[in-house]
Amino acid sequence: xxxxxxxxxxxxxxxxxxxxxxxxxxxxxxxxxxxxxxxxxxxxxxxxxxxxxxxxxxxxxxxxxxxxxxxxxxxxxxxxxxxxxxxxxxxxxxxxxxxxxxxxxxxxxxxxxxxxxxxxxxxxxxxxxxxxxxxxxxxxxxxxxxxxxxxxxxxxxxxxxxxxxxxxxxxxxxxxxxxxxxxxxxxxxxxxxxxxxxxxxxxxxxxxxxxxxxxxxxxxxxxxxxxxxxxxxxxxxxxxxxxxxxxxxxxxxxxxxxxxxxxxxxxxxxxxxxxxxxxxxxxxxxxxxxxxxxxxxxxxxxxxxxxxx
Amino acid sequence: xxxxxxxxxxxxxxxxxxxxxxxxxxxxxxxxxxxxxxxxxxxxxxxxxxxxxxxxxxxxxxxxxxxxxxxxxxxxxxxxxxxxxxxxxxxxxxxxxxxxxxxxxxxxxxxxxxxxxxxxxxxxxxxxxxxxxxxxxxxxxxxxxxxxxxxxxxxxxxxxxxxxxxxxxxxxxxxxxxxxxxxxxxxxxxxxxxxxxxxxxxxxxxxxxxxxxxxxxxxxxxxxxxxxxxxxxxxxxxxxxxxxxxxxxxxxxxxxxxxxxxxxxxxxxxxxxxxxxxxxxxxxxxxxxxxxxxxxxxxxxxxxxxxxx
Numbered sequence: 299x300x301x302x303x304x305x306x307x308x309x310x311x312x313x314x315x316x317x318x319x320x321x322x323x324x325x326x327x328x329x330x331x332x333x334x335x336x337x338x339x340x341x342x343x344x345x346x347x348x349x350x351x352x353x354x355x356x357x358x359x360x361x362x363x364x365x366x367x368x369x370x371x372x373x374x375x376x377x378x379x380x381x382x383x384x385x386x387x388x389x390x391x392x393x394x395x396x397x398x399x400x401x402x403x404x405x406x407x408x409x410x411x412x413x414x415x416x417x418x419x420x421x422x423x424x425x426x427x428x429x430x431x432x433x434x435x436x437x438x439x440x441x442x443x444x445x446x447x448x449x450x451x452x453x454x455x456x457x458x459x460x461x462x463x464x465x466x467x468x469x470x471x472x473x474x475x476x477x478x479x480x481x482x483x484x485x486x487x488x489x490x491x492x493x494x495x496x497x498x499x500x501x502x503x504x505x506x507x508x509x510x511x512x513x514x515x516x517x518x519x520x521x522x523x524x525x526x527x528x529x530x531x532x533x534x535x536x537x538x539x540x541x542x543x544x545x546x547x548x549x550x551x552x553x554x555x556x557x558x559x560x561x562x563x564x565x566x567x568x569x570x571x572x573x574x575x576x577x578x579x580x581x582x583x584x585x586x587x588x589x590x591x592x593x594x595x596x597x598x599x600x601x602x603x604x605x606x607x
Numbered sequence: 608x609x610x611x612x613x614x615x616x617x618x619x620x621x622x623x624x625x626x627x628x629x630x631x632x633x634x635x636x637x638x639x640x641x642x643x644x645x646x647x648x649x650x651x652x653x654x655x656x657x658x659x660x661x662x663x664x665x666x667x668x669x670x671x672x673x674x675x676x677x678x679x680x681x682x683x684x685x686x687x688x689x690x691x692x693x694x695x696x697x698x699x700x701x702x703x704x705x706x707x708x709x710x711x712x713x714x715x716x717x718x719x720x721x722x723x724x725x726x727x728x729x730x731x732x733x734x735x736x737x738x739x740x741x742x743x744x745x746x747x748x749x750x751x752x753x754x755x756x757x758x759x760x761x762x763x764x765x766x767x768x769x770x771x772x773x774x775x776x777x778x779x780x781x782x783x784x785x786x787x788x789x790x791x792x793x794x795x796x797x798x799x800x801x802x803x804x805x806x807x808x809x810x811x812x813x814x815x816x817x818x819x820x821x822x823x824x825x826x827x828x829x830x831x832x833x834x835x836x837x838x839x840x841x842x843x844x845x846x847x848x849x850x851x852x853x854x855x856x857x858x859x860x861x862x863x864x865x866x867x868x869x870x871x872x873x874x875x876x877x878x879x880x881x882x883x884x885x886x887x888x889x890x891x892x893x894x895x896x897x898x899x900x901x902x903x904x905x906x907x908x909x910x911x912x913x914x915x916x
Binding site for chain 1: 758782855888
């Protein structure tokens with residue numbers, strides 16, 4: 299049995315995965331605020347799950363994997379930077395080894411979500427694939443040769459900050475034209491709100507990306523225009539990724555994936571039209587399917603990957 | 608001894624490489640026009656070099672590697688498409704096996720140039736690196752985990768057609784904003800000519816990228832403006848590659864590399880300013896150094912790679 303932990307800005311999700319990659323138990327609790335508090339919560343979770351594995355399943359815990367929203371060392375032992383958690387230079391393996399006796403493996407959460415897709419979701423049976431999460435921002439994780447690909451310096455994929463055009467507002471990173479300012483769920487809402495303002499239309503509720511896609515699917519003019527621009531730029535970003543990484547599958551996760559066939563059909567058409575190398579097998583696009591516990595499963599799978607190296 | 612062959616649109620370069628990766632003999636002849644003629648030239652070159660290896664060096668030829676400007680099968684035996692050569696679906700290994708008795712390995716020429724840089728040039732001693740060639744267009748080859756990276760579908764890197772902004776003319780591929788319309792040698796010439804026209808300046812000679820860089824280095828206003836825009840977009844493209852592949856080294860080849868320190872200093876500054884993940888080791892930028900026979904050496908090295916798999 300393996301412990302998987304997914305540290306988010308708000309909650310820590312955790313669970314026990316058996317050796318058939320099934321999550322047999324899962325839990326969630328608030329992340330905490332200070333570094334000490336979060337680290338103590340992690341130690342507590344590990345010790346509790348270790349006890350639970352023994353008492354409820356009569357099983358030993360073989361290892362612990364942890365996903366964090368940040369930059370991790372190539373040795374998967376040290377967190378360099380998690381802006382959301384306020385962490386800088388945290389020797390997390392060393393700290394938790396002392397508190398739990400387990401030698402944890404740590405990785406970026408997007409890499410682990412991609413790993414979960416590779417084992418139990420939309421990237422199964424492909425050597426090379428990418429998970430793009432279209433949510434508040436645009437994140438991503440890559441599988442190359444059936445392994446998580448973390449780049450030559452361990453910085454991983456920061457595909458949301460690939461510049462793909464000129465936009466009417468700057469990215470939070472300070473640049474103009476970042477992929478995520480066009481292709482995140484936040485981006486389509488922001489653009490739609492601008493269209494409403496430009497047309498002197500006021501609304502009495504908060505607009506969600508889902509509302510825009512739903513109204514566009516019904517043929518409403520302004521939402522359709524927003525979705526048209528959205529899919530144009532999402533296709534540009536996806537074609538850029540194809541031109542650089544040539545994956546077999548690109549899987550879309552995050553809030554936007556709720557838009558289903560309506561988005562997928564429009565998007566696939568635009569991506570195909572703009573392929574540079576036409577007429578050869580190239581990346582298929584699908585939706586992520588490992589579910590909202592992909593982060594926990596991916597963290598547990600990391601341990602499996604590292605132990606079978 | 609290994610035979611390396613680099614098939615260009617104008618000339619076929621070829622040579623004999625010893626097992627210390629030294630080119631001990633090299634040659635060049637016109638490519639030819641029809642598919643039959645080119646294939647016959649290739650067979651002739653292979654048979655001649657095989658004889659030469661025996662007579663001049665008393666050595667056996669262990670294998671033959673061939674680089675082509677196009678799309679090659681994952682099995683490295685079949686050319687799917689070389690627009691420059693007018694080739695579509697050519698079973699080149701099969702054909703040459705019959706004509707020479709050698710079972711050749713074939714790869715895209717940009718991949719092989721990157722392989723040469725990895726063994727004997729600017730990408731030595733790094734696990735993961737990229738060669739970007741800034742010439743008529745922008746091409747590239749990737750090394751990941753010390754191996755040529757050809758993508759999940761074997762289509763390789765088409766980084767020149769990554770969209771990075773909006774440009775005043777469309778790319779030859781039909782899209783607007785392709786990296787190569789900003790960052791090739793052709794691109795800076797085209798932009799400079801537009802600036803001249805906009806300023807009603809006529810010139811009596813053909814402008815080269817070298818002239819623009821030389822005049823900019825001397826502080827001349829218009830060329831400096833052209834180089835400023837050029838390096839801004841080259842930096843955007845390079846940062847995009849960093850955000851997707853996170854290589855340890857990005858090496859610049861092609862005509863533009865003649866611009867030396869003047870270009871490199873300006874470029875490195877802009878790339879560093881626009882890094883998304885700051886304060887960590889990230890891609891170093893240098894110039895390609897394997898020389899103008901990199902294609903031949905890379906083709907021979909491909910055989911070495913494949914034979915030691």
